[in-house]
Amino acid sequence: MRITIIGAGYVGLVAAVCLAKLGHIVTAVDREHVVQDLQDNHLSIWESNLFDMLVISRSEGKLLFATDLIQASAGADALMIAVGTPTREDGQSDLSQVEHVAAQLFAAGSCPPLVIMKSTVPVGTCDKLEQSLQAAGIRTEVAFNPEFLRQGSAVKDFMHPDRIVFGCHSRQAEAKLRQLYHGIDAPIQVCDRRSAELIKYASNAFLAMKISFANMISDVCEGYEADIRQVMEGVGADRRIGPHFLQAGLGYGGSCFSKDLQSLLTSGKAIGRSLPLLEATAQINEERIPQMMDKLIALWGNPRGKRLGVLGISFKPQTNDVRDAPFLTLVQLCHLYGIDVQAYDPVVQHLSMKGVTQVDSAFEVSAGADAVIILTEWPQFIELNWVLMVQLMNQRILLDGRNILSDAMIARLITQEDVVYIPVGRPVVHSEEHDLEQAR
Ligand SMILES: NC(=O)c1ccc[n+]([C@@H]2O[C@H](COP(=O)([O-])OP(=O)(O)OC[C@H]3O[C@@H](n4cnc5c(N)ncnc54)[C@H](O)[C@@H]3O)[C@@H](O)[C@H]2O)c1
Incomplete structure (x- = not known):
């Protein structure tokens, strides 16, 4: 099939590369600077296998990039929408990127026979889009096909999903969607669009x-x-x-x-x-970082001027995405308390944030730190030389925000290195001689 995808971000690019791998001819459309980067094989997304698959699909002529939606979708069998749907200040979904795509289709007066909504949209959005396209004389059907990939294993999740959901109301649309995913071995649920949006x-x-x-x-x-x-x-x-x-x-x-x-x-x-x-x-989620910081400040007494070493910036391992990452909340709090932040992440680079010094290794994070916090459970953090890590610290307070250290390592750090170890959902541990008051 010939597929045009508008939005070559996380979801759109992964879908483009995977659909090309399945044998379709895919054109991914995005803004000038995004397309320029992609054409230079420069990926802003750090995702396992994505780069190699992208290079192969491009060399086989199955994956193209473009900036003009209407030109790129002329003659296509389907248009997939994968633009962002962030939250507005009032909590509603900001559908302006989807509306902008629709406006381009209205202006052109044409559209491929099937529009596949991949963006996460509130219930009823696909109904409205289809009605307004048809009211403008554009004969097309809108289907909702939610994406369930997890960042960090996006390609694997796209190619081996637990299920695929088609929200559509005609047999033709269902047949096209089945053809699109032909080659992927997963249960397919076909349902009405509103239910699919809610799934x-x-x-x-x-x-x-x-x-x-x-x-x-x-x-x-x-x-x-x-x-x-x-x-x-x-x-x-x-x-x-x-x-x-x-x-x-x-x-x-x-x-x-x-x-x-x-x-x-x-x-x-x-x-x-x-x-x-x-x-x-x-609410429970919002309380996590402040609660952990309260424990640290109770130990420190006065936090002003203290240095906190942070391991992990991305919101989860195996991705460089920092959108809504706990790190951002932590930095805001540290700023309020006058705490200096020294941070390291294996893949997030060149993050420019007030009060944050980004360093090149975990050891630089602990050097001179008054506490170190493990924020993201990157596997390489488990394997660190923790004895050396704590020896480099100014105050040996270790906050394991993801419970990644083994019991054997914790026992060694407590008995031999006099560390105060603060995990989540388990008691704080420290050597018998260690007077927690002394830490102040
Ligand atoms: N990121 C995820 O893990 C994930 C998983 C499942 C579903 N989703 C949903 O998928 C949708 C996309 O998410 P994302 O993370 O890929 O977003 P993203 O911000 O990474 O990508 C969106 C892309 O759309 C492009 N774009 C927006 N308007 C455009 C226009 N008019 N013309 C050309 N390009 C345009 C942007 O430049 C950007 O590259 C959202 O609705 C999201 O909720 C995301």
Whole structure:
């Protein structure tokens, strides 16, 4: 098939590269500077396998880039929309990027016979888009095909999804969508567009809720000296619950969970329904970083002028995405308290933020630090020489915001290096001789 994709960001580019791999001829359309970078094989997205697949698809002539939507979509079998849908200040989804695409189609008076909405949009958006295109005399059908990829394993998730959802109302649209995904072995659910739109929001809300649930229980663990890792191992072993997204830590980030939760809350309000489960999910998440900082400040006493070393900037491992990352909240708080931040991330580079010094290694983070916090669970942080890390510190306070250090390593650091170790959902540990008051 010939597919045009508007929006070559995270979702659009991954879809473009994967659909080209499946044998389709794909043209990805984006703004001038984005296209220029892509044509120079310069990817702003750090995602496993993406670069190699992009280079191969381009060399085979299956993947093209363009800036003119109308030219690029002339003669295409389908137009896929993968532009951003951020949150407005009032909590509603900002659909201006989708509306801009629609305006271009209205102005041209033409469009491929199938429009596939990949962007996450509020319930009813696809109905409205189709009605307005048809009212303008443009014969096309709009289908909703949500994307469930996880950043950090986006290509794998696209090629091996748990399920594929088609929200469409004609057999022709369904047949085209099946042809598009031919070669991917996954269950396909065909449903109406509104239900498909809601499947995407409900899925993200549920995942965010699981994370906040684990974090809420981690608070109880701290109060009763239980171990959240063991609690969630026991909980997740129940097949009705499952082990995923039950790791307590410093909360979720990224471009989707918060925004989709917010959008669903706003959709609820619009029909007079409050969605308290989602409100609590968001609130629990917002409390994570401030709670951890409270523990640190209780040890420090006066935080002003202290230096905090931060390991991990991206919102999760295996990506360079910092959108809505817990790091941003942490930096804001540090700024308020007058704390200097020294940060390192294996892939996030050239982040320019007031009060943040970015360094080139984990050891530079700990050198002279009054505490080090593990913010992102990059696997290489587990393997660090932690004895050397703490020896370089000014004050040996280690906050393990993702519970990644092994019990053996923690025991060694406590007994031999006199470290105060602050995990999540487990008791704070320190050597018997260590007087926590001394840390002040
Ligand atoms: N990032 C994820 O993990 C993820 C997962 C599932 C679904 N989604 C959803 O997919 C959609 C896209 O998300 P993303 O993370 O890829 O966003 P993004 O910001 O990375 O990419 C959007 C791209 O669209 C381009 N764009 C916007 N308007 C344009 C226009 N008029 N002409 C040309 N290009 C235009 C932008 O330049 C940008 O490159 C959102 O609705 C998001 O909620 C994202």
